[in-house]
Amino acid sequence: MRIITGIYKGRHFDIPRTFKARPTTDFAKENIFNVLNAYIDFEDATALDLFAGTGSISLELLSRGCNSVVSVEADREHANFIRQCTTKLGTDKCLLIRGDVFRFVKSCHQQFDFVFADPPYALPDLEKIPNLIFQHQLLKPNGVLVFEHGRGNDFSQHPHFVDHRAYGSVNFSLFKAPENKEV
Template identity: 75%
Template sequence: MRIITGRYKGRRFDIPRTFKARPTTDFAKENIFNVINGYTDWEETTALDLFAGTGSISLELLSRGCPQVVSVEKDRDHARFISQCMEKIGTENHVLIKGDVFRFLKSCHQQFDLVFADPPYALPELPTLPDLIFQYGLLKEDGLLVFEHGKHDDFSTHPHFLEHRSYGSVNFTLFK
């Protein structure tokens, strides 16, 4: 796993082989971040990374200058790995929540400029996540939700739909 650009550009982190996480490919990550660039001023963006997995997205957000990134990850080993990565880059702009995303959504009282959600594609509740994020008011006005999902999910009729991007088997839907 590598950081694509920003202050930590080129840094690599070896993901343990025992991990169940499916990290976003470098190709898809680079392309979706190019799209997000058009909507975001990184230095003024507070970000939330749901289903943080390996921490790849959180690291990229911090590298690009986000002053605060909150990562939510339930798996204990994955959370430990994310903590180790954050220690290696020496950031103090990161908060790791070790817990269930759905419980976090219900109890979170902070709003974010950017929410990045990369749930397991087979998660039964996957189709409900965009609605929950808007229902619980996690996005600031004009905030952006970037939602990674499989090719069989279609959110084009959602009232907050902005655009859809596909990079191989990786699909992103953006909501505003």
């Protein structure tokens, strides 16, 4: 796993073979971040990485200048790996929460400029996640949600949907919060 660009550009981290998580491919990650440059300025942004897995997206967000990144990951081994990576980078801008994403979303009182969610594609409640993000108002006005999912999901009818991108078997749906606080 490598960081594509920013202050930590080119840094590599070896993912243990025992991991169940599949990091977003470098190709897909680089392309979706190129698309996101039209939607958000990561410099000094606040970000939330749900289902953080290996921490690949969290590390990329930190490298691109986010002021703070909250990473939520339920698996103990994966959370420890993310903690080790941020320690190696020497950053204190990542708050790691080891816990259930659905519980976190329901209890979170913070808003973010950017939310990235990459749940396991077979997760039973996968299609409910974008609605939960908006229902619990986790995005600031004009905030962006990127939702990674498999081919079988279509969010184009969602009221906050703005774009869909596919890179191989990796699909991203982009959503944007309205300018005002009404969602």
